[in-house]
Amino acid sequence: xxxxxxxxxxxxxxxxxxxxxxxxxxxxxxxxxxxxxxxxxxxxxxxxxxxxxxxxxxxxxxxxxxxxxxxxxxxxxxxxxxxxxxxxxxxxxxxxxxxxxxxxxxxxxxxxxxxxxxxxxxxxxxxxxxxxxxxxxxxxxxxxxxxxxxxxxxxxxxxxxxxxxxxxxxxxxxxxxxxxxxxxxxxxxxxxxxxxxxxxxxxxxxxxxxxxxxxxxxxxxxxxxxxxxxxxxxxxxxxxxxxxxxxxxxxxxxxxxxxxxxxxxxxxxxxxxxxxxxxxxxxxxxxxxxxxxxxxxxxxxxxxxxxxxxxxxxxxxxxxxxxxxxxxxxxxxxxxxxxxxxxxxxxxxxxxxxxxxxxxxxxxxxxx
Amino acid sequence: xxxxxxxxxxxxxxxxxxxxxxxxxxxxxxxxxxxxxxxxxxxxxxxxxxxxxxxxxxxxxxxxxxxxxxxxxxxxxxxxxxxxxxxxxxxxxxxxxxxxxxxxxxxxxxxxxxxxxxxxxxxxxxxxxxxxxxxxxxxxxxxxxxxxxxxxxxxxxxxxxxxxxxxxxxxxxxxxxxxxxxxxxxxxxxxxxxxxxxxxx
Amino acid sequence: xxxxxxxxxxxxxxxxxxxxxxxxxxxxxxxxxxxxxxxxxxxxxxxxxxxxxxxxxxxxxxxxxxxxxxxxxxxxxxxxxxxxxxxxxxxxxxxxxxxxxxxxxxxxxxxxxxxxxxxxxxxxxxxxxxxxxxxxxxxxxxxxxx
Numbered sequence: 001x002x003x004x005x006x007x008x009x010x011x012x013x014x015x016x017x018x019x020x021x022x023x024x025x026x027x028x029x030x031x032x033x034x035x036x037x038x039x040x041x042x043x044x045x046x047x048x049x050x051x052x053x054x055x056x057x058x059x060x061x062x063x064x065x066x067x068x069x070x071x072x073x074x075x076x077x078x079x080x081x082x083x084x085x086x087x088x089x090x091x092x093x094x095x096x097x098x099x100x101x102x103x104x105x106x107x108x109x110x111x112x113x114x115x116x117x118x119x120x121x122x123x124x125x126x127x128x129x130x131x132x133x134x135x136x137x138x139x140x141x142x143x144x145x146x147x148x149x150x151x152x153x154x155x156x157x158x159x160x161x162x163x164x165x166x167x168x169x170x171x172x173x174x175x176x177x178x179x180x181x182x183x184x185x186x187x188x189x190x191x192x193x194x195x196x197x198x199x200x201x202x203x204x205x206x207x208x209x210x211x212x213x214x215x216x217x218x219x220x221x222x223x224x225x226x227x228x229x230x231x232x233x234x235x236x237x238x239x240x241x242x243x244x245x246x247x248x249x250x251x252x253x254x255x256x257x258x259x260x261x262x263x264x265x266x267x268x269x270x271x272x273x274x275x276x277x278x279x280x281x282x283x284x285x286x287x288x289x290x291x292x293x294x295x296x297x298x299x300x301x302x303x304x305x306x307x308x309x310x311x312x313x314x315x316x317x318x319x320x321x322x323x324x325x326x327x328x329x330x331x332x333x334x335x336x337x338x339x340x341x342x343x344x345x346x347x348x349x350x351x352x353x354x355x356x357x358x359x360x361x362x363x364x365x366x367x368x
Numbered sequence: 369x370x371x372x373x374x375x376x377x378x379x380x381x382x383x384x385x386x387x388x389x390x391x392x393x394x395x396x397x398x399x400x401x402x403x404x405x406x407x408x409x410x411x412x413x414x415x416x417x418x419x420x421x422x423x424x425x426x427x428x429x430x431x432x433x434x435x436x437x438x439x440x441x442x443x444x445x446x447x448x449x450x451x452x453x454x455x456x457x458x459x460x461x462x463x464x465x466x467x468x469x470x471x472x473x474x475x476x477x478x479x480x481x482x483x484x485x486x487x488x489x490x491x492x493x494x495x496x497x498x499x500x501x502x503x504x505x506x507x508x509x510x511x512x513x514x515x516x517x518x519x520x521x522x523x524x525x526x527x528x529x530x531x532x533x534x535x536x537x538x539x540x541x542x543x544x545x546x547x548x549x550x551x552x553x554x555x556x557x558x559x560x561x562x563x564x565x566x567x568x569x
Numbered sequence: 570x571x572x573x574x575x576x577x578x579x580x581x582x583x584x585x586x587x588x589x590x591x592x593x594x595x596x597x598x599x600x601x602x603x604x605x606x607x608x609x610x611x612x613x614x615x616x617x618x619x620x621x622x623x624x625x626x627x628x629x630x631x632x633x634x635x636x637x638x639x640x641x642x643x644x645x646x647x648x649x650x651x652x653x654x655x656x657x658x659x660x661x662x663x664x665x666x667x668x669x670x671x672x673x674x675x676x677x678x679x680x681x682x683x684x685x686x687x688x689x690x691x692x693x694x695x696x697x698x699x700x701x702x703x704x705x706x707x708x709x710x711x712x713x714x715x
Contacts, residue, residue: 009379014488015438017467022440022485026379038379042700043485044440047518049685050709054517063514069442133452150449151442151539213645216624216674229645235571300597302626302641302652315628315639328628338676364441367700387704484702519709520701 005031010349014043018121018353021363025356027349034352037344039337044367052327057083057158057294060327064314065152067329068365071110073102073143074307076156081237082303082314083158087296094284095160096239100276101173102143102155103305104269108180109139110308111262114360118259119191121357122200128191135183138176145169159288170277177273184266201255205343205355208253215338219310220261221359225253231306242279243272255358262360293322309333309360331365389487397486397522401530429473429499430553432461436472436496438489441479443506443539450542460549469495474552477531480508480515481522493529501556503548504531507538514538573597574649579619586612598639598652603665606655607692610671613642613651620644621651624672629682631712636663636688657688667692685710 012025022043028036048067052060064079065072077099084091113136116129140150146165147155155162191197207217212225222229230247232240248264250257298320304313310332317326336359343355437447451457451465466472469492481489493502504525507513512523525531532555535548576594583601584591590605601609613621621642629638640653657663667690669675679690680699687708690696698705707714 014485015467015492042702043482043488044480045482045484045520045700046480046515047520047709048515051515051518066442066514069445129448130452133449137449137452137454150541151446213623214673215676216672218625227645234648304625311625313626315626317630326630328626330626330628334677335674338673383703387702390702391704519715 007035012352018357020117020357020361023361023363023366025352027352029349032348034344034347034349037341037352039340041334041337041363041366044363046368048368049327049329052324054323056292056322057296057324058292060324061156061158062152062154064329065154066364067331067368068110068307068309068312068362069152070113070362071106071308072152073106073155074305074312076153077103078303078305078307078312079314080156080158081305082301082316083296085303086299086301086316086318087158087294089159089288089290091160091288092285094164094281095286097276097280098161098165098286099156100239100243101273101280104272104276105139105142105173107269107308108266109136111266112136114308115187115259115262118255118354118357118360119197121353122197124191124197128187131187131190135180142169142172142176145172157288157290158294159290161286164286173273174277177270177277180270181267184263188263198256200351200354201259201358203252204255204347204351205358206252206254207339207343211339211342212253216335217310217339218332218335219306219308220258220265221310221336221339223248224250224257224261226251231304231311237305243275245271255354258358258360295320295322304330307332309362309365310336312365329365329368331368333359333361334366337361337366386487390483393486393490393528394483397527400524400526403526403531426557430556433473433549433552433556434464434466434471435462436467436469436475436492437465437478438475438492439478440481440485441508443478443509446539446542447476447478447505447545450545455542455546457546457549460546460553462549469493470497472496473499474501474503476503476505477509477525478505480513481525481528482520483522484520486522486528489525490528499559501532501552502529503533503535503552505535505537505545505548506540507536510534510536571643571648571650574619574651576651579651582616582619583609583612586616592656598654600654600656603655603657606666606668607671609653610668613653614671618647619649620646621649622646622672624668624674627675627678627682629686629688631686631710633712634658636686638665638682638688640668662689663687664689664691666690669693684708687711 007028007030010027010029014022014024024040026038026040027034048063052063061076061079064075067075112132116132119128120126143153144150146169147153207225209226212222213227226249228247228249233247245268248261250261296318298318300317302313302315304311312332313330315328316324319325344352437444475493475496504510509525512521515521516523533548533552535544537544576599580591580594580599587605587608590601590609592600592602613619621644623643623645624640625643626641629636636657638655638657642651642653655665657665665688667679679693680696682688683690683696684698684700685708
């Protein structure tokens with residue numbers, strides 16, 4: 001006797017433990033197999049682009065913090081670089097090195113969060129998150145020492161950084177860099193050979209190379225599909241051409257490759273931080289001498305960096321007044337989500353959560 | 369046997385219905401719910417002698433609250449840090465942080481609430497069983513925060529539901545959140561004394 | 570180093586292949602006519618020597634006389650970049666052809682521009698509001714909203 005089934009719609013609603021924020025998916029299911037996926041976003045749309053049209057250039061910096069709130073130093077850096085490109089300002093040497101050190105620390109912290117919550121979705125409930133949280137607290141202590149805040153720093157300014165690093169920072173970061181490789185080895189050792197983890201992530205959610213380029217993916221998602229495109233190497237900004245590091249790529253483009261690319265990027269970031277600490281000038285100006293009501297010349301520009309989640313960019317149009325005429329933010333994770341339809345159709349509901357977790361989204365950046 | 373089929377709507381109709389509901393919220397939720405502040409910091413000892421049942425119920429209620437994190441934005445990560453190993457939240461009995469409203473006592477609203485999300489927030493508040501409390505954490509939940517002039521942000525979550533404790537900050541440090549939870553404990557005890565029928569609910 | 574291509578030479582090549590399409594070029598960008606946009610995008614993607622297969626930014630600006638839609642294209646193989654612009658006139662129903670058939674990266678970005686600025690993209694498979702809800706009146710990012 002055959003049972004009659006029919007297609008039905010299931011709502012993975014905005015408030016859900018594994019959607020990493022307020023994200024909604026409308027699924028059409030046939031039994032347990034997914035036949036269609038529609039992501040619905042906009043539950044955190046705060047209108048940052050419209051608010052930016054009525055604030056001065058320095059007042060926009062705290063707004064950019066709240067975009068990708070797990071990596072807010074890199075958001076600040078991208079915005080400040082775009083404004084400096086527009087106005088043609090050059091920043092002091094010591095400030096460049098400080099920016100690089102904080103961007104790479106932020107990359108390690110953000111990847112730890114991504115990997116921890118991905119393992120949470122795979123079934124290792126919260127233990128990997130707490131292991132990685134232990135190291136993240138050390139990174140947050142370093143930031144607290146410098147700018148007094150734990151999560152949303154507001155530290156970069158147009159033309160430099162807001163204040164110099166204190167004396168006890170350098171010994172602390174040297175100690176952190178010396179002991180971190182042992183912890184990354186510990187995470188790997190605990191999870192890499194686990195049968196359940198391998199069965200759930202190898203071969204699941206494959207994103208082929210041509211699709212990844214056609215949809216405009218960037219960041220670890222693009223590199224795990226086999227395309228060696230990292231803006232720090234291909235189009236170096238700031239002083240990244242002085243450092244020696246590698247760009248890890250994967251072959252298959254499945255969830256396991258995305259996890260492995262992130263782990264290897266953490267090791268490469270530690271290499272960059274070591275080189276930056278040894279090359280940094282011992283004394284020098286770090287601040288900017290940009291006035292409070294800063295008027296850049298009229299024109300437009302696009303400034304972009306390699307943020308932990310991908311290729312983050314700011315498009316600024318200025319008409320010579322104290323506030324920008326138009327500010328547009330290019331979010332890498334919104335573009336990565338275009339691939340969800342390709343990757344999820346044909347799989348079961350339990351695999352959806354894993355595939356979504358491996359894309360590493362932050363809703364503050366998607367919705368702006 | 370008759371199978372009762374519910375009305376199934378297509379996705380387009382569901383979207384339109386959601387939009388109409390949000391527009392109706394925009395029109396009706398223009399004023400704030402009044403803050404229940406009769407419980408300001410009084411000496412609880414000066415009150416009348418508690419019966420043993422009231423004291424026991426008050427003690428049990430404050431020491432084992434089940435929270436529901438309605439985490440939308442950045443403050444949610446400071447709340448997770450508060451439940452981490454350094455600022456341990458489970459020493460106050462709030463270890464079970466689950467996302468289901470049916471088992472929860474207190475709703476922690478962390479992060480910006482937009483008008484699109486407001487209907488979901490109110491629905492979840494209505495699904496919680498009595499007695500229930502709400503803590504608004506962070507500047508965005510208290511008054512809209514940095515985004516107050518925006519066209520799509522609710523200027524404070526007390527336009528949608530009554531709030532008991534406000535924890536300011538952007539984001540507040542985990543120690544501040546724990547302080548807010550301690551104030552909620554005091555309020556629960558006082559609430560049980562003022563209103564003995566609450567013990568029987 | 571991702572080098573921006575020389576817009577004059579590129580403009581000449583496009584003009585030879587599709588006459589009447591290039592409107593102007595200044596140092597940083599190339600403006601084309603909106604009616605020829607579909608052909609120009611196919612040409613830029615498939616011609617050897619110019620394979621622009623990666624679309625990064627798609628955004629639009631409201632100058633009060635017209636809307637300007639901006640595309641930034643990158644060629645991964647040759648490590649080059651190009652900024653392409655086109656214009657849409659009229660406040661009531663501005664319209665531009667969609668490039669979703671050529672680069673699927675445009676899918677969500679065109680929906681967002683329709684939502685916030687009101688520009689219609691002809692040929693888009695599913696043009697609806699993305700960030701705001703159904704029933705929201707107006708387009709917030711226009712200069713005359715509020």
